[in-house]
Amino acid sequence: MTKKQIYRFLHFLPFVAILGIITLIWYDPIVIILLILFLPVTAILIASTVFAIIYGIKSGGAHAKAIIAMCAIDFIALVLLITIGTRDSGVDASKMNKYYQENKEKLEDLTRYVKSALNNKDTYIYLEFAGRGVSIFHVDSCSHWNVSNSIRLLQMSRAGLDEDEFNTIRKKLKDVDCISIKTCDDFCDIGYKREWLWEYVLRLYSRDLTEDEKKYYLKYSQFIPLDRRVIFIFEGGAIGPQTFGPEYKEQYLKDNPPDW
Numbered sequence: 738m739t740k741k742q743i744y745r746f747l748h749f750l751p752f753v754a755i756l757g758i759i760t761l762i763w764y765d766p767i768v769i770i771l772l773i774l775f776l777p778v779t780a781i782l783i784a785s786t787v788f789a790i791i792y793g794i795k796s797g798g799a800h801a802k803a804i805i806a807m808c809a810i811d812f813i814a815l816v817l818l819i820t821i822g823t824r825d826s827g828v829d830a831s832k833m834n835k836y837y838q839e840n841k842e843k844l845e846d847l848t849r850y851v852k853s854a855l856n857n858k859d860t861y862i863y864l865e866f867a868g869r870g871v872s873i874f875h876v877d878s879c880s881h882w883n884v885s886n887s888i889r890l891l892q893m894s895r896a897g898l899d900e901d902e903f904n905t906i907r908k909k910l911k912d913v914d915c916i917s918i919k920t921c922d923d924f925c926d927i928g929y930k931r932e933w934l935w936e937y938v939l940r941l942y943s944r945d946l947t948e949d950e951k952k953y954y955l956k957y958s959q960f961i962p963l964d965r966r967v968i969f970i971f972e973g974g975a976i977g978p979q980t981f982g983p984e985y986k987e988q989y990l991k992d993n994p995p996d997w
Contacts, residue, residue, distance in 0.1 A: 748793060749807060751782055751786040751789055752804075752807035754782060755786065756810065759811070771882060828932065828937045829981075830985075830989050831989070833929060833969045834963060837963065840913050843912060844913055846909070847918065847925075847927070848920075848925040848927070848943075850905065850906070854905075854906070855897055856895075856897025860876065860877060860896055860897065860920075861876070861921060862874070862875060862919070862920055863875040863920075864906065864917060865916055866910065866917070867916070871884040874888070876892050913927075916929075923943055924940050925940075925941050926938045926939070927939045937969070937972075939968075940968040941966065941967055942968075945965045945966060951997065955990075958980040958983040959981065961990065962995040964997065965997050
């Protein structure tokens, strides 16, 4: 290949990279957060793509047609991602309530097991699975996304989890058809379903809510309290809404007042 041919070939790499990123986002939307965290790399990719488009169009001929074809492929992939990949999961507070009532004992067993398995009561984790992999594994202030096996083992060591305990947590989450668990002092958050970057969460307290906490959960439309120990949450990602909607919450609580 001549230098000119190599130079023209390099113009296609940004389009291939974008197509690969769209595919990864389809598999796990958390990739969007990584794009934001590594903003300089994202900016370079966008600039390279714009340059390749401008150069390709100016070059004319077969090269220009090939560049336009790559643009079309990436555009179609993006449209499919937005229209199909972000489809509504159909989850709402009523379905979360039904799910909780049907799985209450298993969920409570899951939270008890995770807290007992951790290194000590001051250790907190956020663990989320995606298929056979681990998409998020935070231990206290040490955070990791799209976790490799070596990082997984390191985080397990920090949390005081052995392989059997880790696999048991995975199995217990799978048994209740959930994807994540986050531990805190007085409660655990169980990730029920993801909808794009957002997540439906069940917050299970190990004690009764205080009066101030009741007022807090009633105030914000991100939360819908079920009773004095269970809160339904619509949790947002880096962008987008983080609420069930004030009208929806008002109507739901009117029909289903919290069992304080």
